[in-house]
Amino acid sequence: MLHQYEKAVLHSLKKGSKNLEELASDTNLNRDSATRAGYWLKEKAAVEIRESITQSYELGEEGKKFLESGFPEFNLVKKLKQGKSLGELTDEEKRIGLPWAKRNGWVSIEGGKAVVSREGEKILHEGQEEEKLLRKISKGEAPGREHSPVIKALLGRGDVLRSVESKQLSFSITTKGEKLAEEAGAEKDVNVLTKEDLATGKWKELKLREYNIDSPVGKIFPGKKHPLRKVMNKIRKIFIELGFEEMEDRLVESSFWNFDALFQPQDHPARDLMDTFYLSSPEKIPLPKDEVVERVKKVHEEKWKYKWSREVAEQAVLRTHDTAISPQYLLKVRKGERKAPAKFFTVGRVYRNEATDFKHLSEFCQVGGIIVYEDATFRDLLGLLKEFYRKLGFGKIRFSPSYFPYTEPSLEVEVYYEEKRQWLELGGAGVFRPEVCLPTWGKYPVLAWGLSLERPTMLMMGIKDIRQLYRNDVSWLREARV
Amino acid sequence: MSLASVVFSKSELEALLGRKIKMSELEETLPSIGIPVESAEKETLAVDITPNRPDMLSVEGIARAYSSFTGGKAKQYSGKDSGIKLHIDDSVIPVRPFIVGALVRNVKLDEHSIESLMQLQEKLHETYGRKRRKVSIGVHNFDAVQPPFYYKAVEPNSCSFVPLDMKRKITLSEILELHPKGIEYRIILEGCRKYPLLQDSKGQTLSFPPIINGELTRVTENTRNIFIDVTGTDANAIMDALKITALSLVDRGGELFTVEVIGREKLHTPDLEEKLAELPVEKINKMLGTEFSEAQLLKLLAKMGYASSGRKIRIPCYRADVMDWVDLAEDAAIAYGYNNFEPSLPNFFSMGQEKHSEVLEGKARELMIGLDFLEAVCQNLTNEKECFGKMLVEEKPHVKIKNPKVEESTMLRTWLPPSLLKIVSESRQAELPIRIFEIGDAISLEGNGVKEARHLACAIYDSKATFSEIKSVADALLREMGWEVDMKAAEHPSFIKGRAAEIVYRKKRAGILGEIHPQVLNNFGLEQPVALLELDLTSFL
Known part of the structure; x- marks a missing residue:
């Protein structure tokens, strides 16, 4: 007995062989159901299924860029033709464009000057084959045979063109299938249990067809949390269990809170343009209307011995560490908006003006926290960090001396990574200096830390490239587990 | 760091x-x-x-x-008067006001120690010297020159000498044009009408600080007596740098002699006096959580190079960083070994509390997952083209970065939909439908202030993605959250006309939903329709 899907498939294939798309649309089944029915019929030798691999192409990152703003060698020829000199070219045109243009014979170097050749003139006039190909592919058209030399060249050139293989199924009916289809014409369908069958008791007379439980089924993907979110929430839960209040924080801060209140002198290298994102809009963030500003100024001038500038403190930055929020909570305690002893934490974004690579991001997350308590000790800090990492699943950690301008003692936490037999740095911590505590809270000491979120996540997931965490590739997210 | x-x-x-x-x-x-x-x-x-x-x-x-x-005795240093005078002329005060000097005799140098000396100088310049702006050091073969020395400022074209690594005499302004170090560091002298110069009694040039030394005083393996000059903008920092440089030569067997610097005041440099500090045993123990006796602490600090006089601690003259008792406490802790402390936990009770917005977000996130959406976590850094241009919308006031290193990151995003469309465009291998959502930051400018809001956005990418599908998602989410909203037809350049609606909560715009405009789909290189919803969660708080 045939399933109704099988019937539909046989009926459709009788009209001619089809690929999966055609079959699904002709039978009005979705792709999964059509595939399943096809495979059931294959078991019965009623249908033949052929798998073929088809090659198609898509644009890589560079390819997209080139399509939009032109190939550097083409732009180069264009500019030279407009009478521009080598000095007026962009870096890319010089670095990438020039070698290619020379290789293609579009320009020649004569007496230290680049000259557009006849071949180059022709290209300017007729347009570039590579560009035409990219346009075609971006429109979803299949490239013809005449394009294959260009395709070959582009595949070998950076991330311009990517080759994509996809699996195609094609279905055709066998003689046995045609016979089955005829017999099935009259047969009563009993694969589906109807409401009527159940109500009337007719089901007792029906023989429900047995399924092949080994047939492939469609893959479905549940909605789920991002791996970083899972780790973030685990961390938040640990701190909440340990009695911490989560701080309300901000990404855009004044240099005052990000640096000055943390006793970083105004000429400190970390405040350099090379490391910190400064803002042109808003350029300044007003300082708090509070005596804390005067107190911070005083401690800088007394201890670092320089003239403190209000303008420098007002410069707006993307916070470079989430410790920027901590002195603001210390001030809240001083003002009585929170009561000491107290514990605060935050998990949030921070920014560094760095080039990104597999180890570094310009935007990433930090786990920050403080304990505001006059009887707190350095040993408490070590104990808290140990407890935190134990709960997170890292049993073996160690501490080494380190340096931050705002903590003393300062330390670094490292975890032992069995797989690599190596100690890996997870974050920094320390006791806030009196120069930080006294102008804000007015009392001493405060235990503080700023830990990495991505590092432990990468260890848990076994990934090596930090960028993977923010790429959100859907196929990766669907498979990712923490 | x-x-x-x-x-x-x-x-x-x-x-x-x-x-x-x-x-x-x-x-x-x-x-x-x-x-x-x-x-x-x-x-x-x-x-x-x-x-x-x-x-x-x-x-x-x-x-x-x-x-x-590792148990060695803490080193203590002293120097004898060399009798050498170094005069500061008033002309140099507005340019680069401070200079100090020292003489180290009977140094034995080889290839390695010269390399080490050069490395020390370079590292001090780079970090402590803020790329020579604050501190710059010169080391010289003392036997090639004749003291006393004169530090003054001169007209850029009035003086010439042979700089290091060059064969002929050139003027100061030529050095800034031609010499690699001149080109690298001339920014420090930008805007100065006169340049600093250090010469001997015969008018021979030792150095043109902070740019380059003269070839005349080049230090080689044969150099026995070394004169060190340090110039800069911070009197304390140059003294530290002088001590550090001179003592590294003393550690190699040199004998240290001081130089008398005569400006508006007179002083003998380097000043090797060790500052005396109290050892607040009780304070240190309270902060560390320990019960060290005074003797134990002194022993620990001895490991870190501190000597003591009676009950006072002598801070080594080369330590530029010891400001306060907490610095002593840290050094004691390092000597004891961080991993030898017995960890403890703070002994007070407090209630854990997540932040208000997280409660709401957590609930919305669970619902989105229940509605079969996959969560994305995106970065806020973006650029105007991605955030506005590709979406066909006018630029809104936004947070702009003054000093971007790459053109992809020039601002913070003001809304989430571009991030989701980018994800879809980069996930073309993934099976359809793609149902993706994010709860993230949307940062805009309002008046003079920055508004950091939390938004929720979700997108369906599929041949059958429609307005009605995304509307039923919005409807389910809002119903479950208990938010009663109005929806009204909206015209928005990112969406297809007649297939977009605005969500209004308490008479304020709180979101938008609809089918994305085909031109936007093209801009992101998308091949199928997208239905999308964005809510400003902050407006429901």
Whole structure:
């Protein structure tokens, strides 16, 4: 007995062989159901299924860029033709464009000057084959045979063109299938249990067809949390269990809170343009209307011995560490908006003006926290960090001396990574200096830390490239587990 | 934290310590003094030095710290008067006001020690000297010149000399044009009408600070007596740099002599006096959570190079970073060993509390997952083209970065939909439908202030993605959250006309939903329709 899907498939294939798309649309089944029915019929030798691999192409990152703003060698020829000199070219045109243009014979170097050749003139006039190909592919058209030399060249050139293989199924009916289809014409369908069958008791007379439980089924993907979110929430839960209040924080801060209140002198290298994102809009963030500003100024001038500038403190930055929020909570305690002893934490974004690579991001997350308590000790800090990492699943950690301008003692936490037999740095911590505590809270000491979120996540997931965490590739997210 | 990397050979360190050391011992002990080992291959070590310890920017300084940490006696330094005078002319005060000097006699140099001296100078310039702006050091063959020395400012074209690595005399302004160091550091002298110069009694030029020394006083393996000058904008910092440089030569067997610097005041440099500090035993114990006796603390600090006089602690003259008792406490803790402390936990009770917005977000997130959406976590850094241009919308006031390093990151995003469309465009291999959502930051400018809001956005990418599908998602989410909203037809350039609606909550716009405009789909290179919803969660708080 045939399933109704099988019937539909046989009926459709009788009209001619089809690929999966055609079959699904002709039978009005979705792709999964059509595939399943096809495979059931294959078991019965009623249908033949052929798998073929088809090659198609898509644009890589560079390819997209080139399509939009032109190939550097083409732009180069264009500019030279407009009478521009080598000095007026962009870096890319010089670095990438020039070698290619020379290789293609579009320009020649004569007496230290680049000259557009006849071949180059022709290209300017007729347009570039590579560009035409990219346009075609971006429109979803299949490239013809005449394009294959260009395709070959582009595949070998950076991330311009990517080759994509996809699996195609094609279905055709066998003689046995045609016979089955005829017999099935009259047969009563009993694969589906109807409401009527159940109500009337007719089901007792029906023989429900047995399924092949080994047939492939469609893959479905549940909605789920991002791996970083899972780790973030685990961390938040640990701190909440340990009695911490989560701080309300901000990404855009004044240099005052990000640096000055943390006793970083105004000429400190970390405040350099090379490391910190400064803002042109808003350029300044007003300082708090509070005596804390005067107190911070005083401690800088007394201890670092320089003239403190209000303008420098007002410069707006993307916070470079989430410790920027901590002195603001210390001030809240001083003002009585929170009561000491107290514990605060935050998990949030921070920014560094760095080039990104597999180890570094310009935007990433930090786990920050403080304990505001006059009887707190350095040993408490070590104990808290140990407890935190134990709960997170890292049993073996160690501490080494380190340096931050705002903590003393300062330390670094490292975890032992069995797989690599190596100690890996997870974050920094320390006791806030009196120069930080006294102008804000007015009392001493405060235990503080700023830990990495991505590092432990990468260890848990076994990934090596930090960028993977923010790429959100859907196929990766669907498979990712923490 | 910016670290400076110092490279040295194990044999150099051993020579300074006068004993052989196993590599494994070094790799274990150095980090516990606060010197992380970056690499240790064959005989060469690369270590990181934190900015508070410029005195360890050379193998000599590292040896000094290592020696006392492993039981050696703390070194104390002194210098005799050389009788040499260094005069500061008033003309140089507005340009680069401070200079100090020292003489080290009977130094024996070889290839390695010259390399180490050059490395120390370079690292001090780079970090402590803020790329020579604050501090710049010159070392000279003393026997080539004739004291007293004169530090003054001169017209850029009035004086010429042969700078290091050049064969002919050129003027100061030519040095800034032609010499690699001139080109690299001329920015420091930008806007100055006169340039600083250090000359001897015969008018020979030792150096043109902070740019370059003269070829005349080049230090070679044959140099025996070294004159050091340090100029800068900060009187304390140049003194520290002088001490650190001079003492590294003393550690190699040189004898230190002081120089009399005569400006508006007179002083003998370097000043090697050790400051005396109280040792607040009780305060230190309270903060560390320990019960060290005074004697124990003194013993620990001796490991870190501190001597003592009675009950007072003598701060080594080369330590530029010790400001307060907490710095002593840290050094005691390092000497004790961070990993030898028994961890404890703070002994007070407090209630855990998540932040208000997270409660709401957590609920919305669970619902989106229940509605079969996959969560994305995106970065806020973006650029105007991505955030506005590709979406066909006018630029809104937004947070702009003044000093972007790459053109992809020039601002913070004001809304989430571009991030989701980018994800879909980069996930073309994934099976359809793609149902994706994010709860993230949307940052805009309102008046003079920055508004950091939390938004929720979700997108369906599928041949059958429609307005009605996304509307039923919005409807389910809003119903479950208990938010009663109005929806009204909206015209929005990112959406297809007649297929977009605005969500209004308490008479304020709180979101938008609809089918994305085909031009936007093209801009992102998308091949199928997208239905999308964005809500400003902050407006429901």
